[in-house]
Amino acid sequence: MSYASIVRRYLTDLQNEYNSAIRGGQHTAELSYRPVLDALFHGLSHELNPNGNVDIVLEPRNQGRVGRPDWRIHDSVSLGIYGYIEAKGLTIEPFDTTPYQAQFVVL
Secondary structure: OOHHHHHHHHHHHHHHHHHHHHHHOOOOOOHHHHHHHHHHHHHHHHHHOOOOOEEEEEOOOOOHHHOOOOEEEEEOOOOOEEEEEOOOOOOOOOOOOHHHHHHOOOO
16 A cells, blocks of 8 residues: 555545544544544554564553653564654644643654
């Protein structure tokens, strides 16, 4: 699957989930959209690293000085950490990163 088709699939799935949220009114701004985002990360990891050495962990355990991020991405062989991802809820308001500066950590 190509990068473009992975992103297209993500946007279609996100739109479907969003439409479902509007109809039902039971979705949460952040948590309800994580499965769609998780599928995007997995698709991209297989596209960018076809040998499958990348593990993507949704809701990893506490990671010490970086707290408890929403995703951890690491090499499955060496366990070297590629990075962490923190999700925020969907909103139509401009996103201000100022309150989250402590979550931006360069390892």
